[in-house]
Amino acid sequence: MKTLVIGAGVLGLVTAWNLKKDGHEVTIVDKIGTYAGASHRSFAWINANHKLPESYHRLNAAGVEAHEDLQKELAAHGTWFHQLGCILSDSTSDAPVNYDARVQESTEFGYPVETIDRDRLLELEPEIDWPTDAALFFPKDGHLDNFTFGDLIRDLLAEAGVDIDVREVDNVESTSSATEVAFAEGGVESFDQVVIAAGAESGPIAQRSGLTLPVAPLDSPGPRTHSLLGITAPTEVALSRVVISDRINVRPRSDGSMFVQVPPVEHRTEEGESTELLDEIGTVMEESLQELFDTSIPVEEVIFSGRSFPEDGVSIVGYLDDAHRIYSLVTHSGMTLAPLLGRLVANELVGGKEELLEDFRPSRFRDGIVPEDTDNFIGRQ
Numbered sequence: 001m002k003t004l005v006i007g008a009g010v011l012g013l014v015t016a017w018n019l020k021k022d023g024h025e026v027t028i029v030d031k032i033g034t035y036a037g038a039s040h041r042s043f044a045w046i047n048a049n050h051k052l053p054e055s056y057h058r059l060n061a062a063g064v065e066a067h068e069d070l071q072k073e074l075a076a077h078g079t080w081f082h083q084l085g086c087i088l089s090d091s092t093s094d095a096p097v098n099y100d101a102r103v104q105e106s107t108e109f110g111y112p113v114e115t116i117d118r119d120r121l122l123e124l125e126p127e128i129d130w131p132t133d134a135a136l137f138f139p140k141d142g143h144l145d146n147f148t149f150g151d152l153i154r155d156l157l158a159e160a161g162v163d164i165d166v167r168e169v170d171n172v173e174s175t176s177s178a179t180e181v182a183f184a185e186g187g188v189e190s191f192d193q194v195v196i197a198a199g200a201e202s203g204p205i206a207q208r209s210g211l212t213l214p215v216a217p218l219d220s221p222g223p224r225t226h227s228l229l230g231i232t233a234p235t236e237v238a239l240s241r242v243v244i245s246d247r248i249n250v251r252p253r254s255d256g257s258m259f260v261q262v263p264p265v266e267h268r269t270e271e272g273e274s275t276e277l278l279d280e281i282g283t284v285m286e287e288s289l290q291e292l293f294d295t296s297i298p299v300e301e302v303i304f305s306g307r308s309f310p311e312d313g314v315s316i317v318g319y320l321d322d323a324h325r326i327y328s329l330v331t332h333s334g335m336t337l338a339p340l341l342g343r344l345v346a347n348e349l350v351g352g353k354e355e356l357l358e359d360f361r362p363s364r365f366r367d368g369i370v371p372e373d374t375d376n377f378i379g380r381q
């Protein structure tokens, strides 16, 4: 099977690798290069935390397990998945109600959660000046060294003879016998099947191809599609795991720095990207870090980061065309889902049918888009 994967973000890379292992003749193209989109600027918290509806929770929980499996399978290549849990702390007066709701939901879904007290908080993260006496702990969650992971899969692909081909796809068209792929620089090539894994730009590729793939455009920024992601300087301050709260989200990075988000200023993405905004947000992040750790941690960079976000909030995975030659692989939470989806999609491309994907087919948009029902919860990524 001659298969083209469009996009070398985390989803395209892992899918191409699975396809290659399954014996496909794989080509992977990216208009810029490896990890040029959302994968380059992701918080990369691996979790199945408040993912609704239940079928989406199940998909994400299986995604967490797929990371565990892949880390074991490729352990000789290093460590990139740190399954050390996530602490969720709520400093608002609604905390008791919010905690109860989360515990009930996770328990119903069979996803482990513990209510923890101040002693346990200090045991888990001793350097944090905890603003609360109680929090929730999700032991199955973790964080991903997303660049280490992307580099590894890119290298494994290269070892198998597949390099990232830097080319931009304009459109795709399927016939009964092949898929014709037109490149922006000119030229048309034939493949048996094509996977569109171009993140936020998957929608425009589909549109130019006369297909429907509703992914939120990035040209009118706001907190649904964008985030302000800070990177601190490497620091001696110890942080082991993901901490999510109403005030600040932090997680460690492999070089001793941290990723930071400050939820109360996320709405400022609506102003659009500017140097002034990023400088101002950097200062706010430093103040929030000072409050959390009771010490100064400089923020070196703030990234105005766009997500690939299906219009109704959940994954769009499946064939877009009647001939079953053009397959969509677009999702938010792609860091959590990549190892799982890469495997499931590879199986579907040889005729398999994955029950876990049934609620996420592109055909659901035939009758229009039902917008995402959001409650702006703590930990929303």
Ligand SMILES: Cc1cc2nc3c(=O)[nH]c(=O)nc-3n(C[C@H](O)[C@H](O)[C@H](O)COP(=O)(O)OP(=O)(O)OC[C@H]3O[C@@H](n4cnc5c(N)ncnc54)[C@H](O)[C@@H]3O)c2cc1C
Pocket (backbone or CB within 6 Å): 006, 007, 008, 009, 010, 011, 012, 029, 030, 031, 032, 033, 034, 035, 036, 037, 038, 039, 040, 041, 042, 043, 044, 045, 046, 047, 167, 168, 169, 170, 197, 198, 199, 200, 201, 202, 205, 226, 227, 228, 229, 305, 306, 307, 308, 329, 330, 331, 332, 333, 334, 335, 336, 337, 381
């Ligand atoms: C700030 C932020 C925080 C996040 N936090 C989390 C989190 O905590 N946990 C989690 O699981 N997920 C998180 N995500 C989401 C996750 O990062 C994304 O879902 C994931 O990276 C998407 O990967 P992708 O491969 O689909 O797309 P991308 O990484 O965007 O890759 C798409 C690629 O396609 C290429 N491309 C585009 N158009 C074309 C074309 N016409 N021809 C050829 N190539 C093309 C681009 O150059 C790009 O390299 C976060 C995202 C952001 C932005």
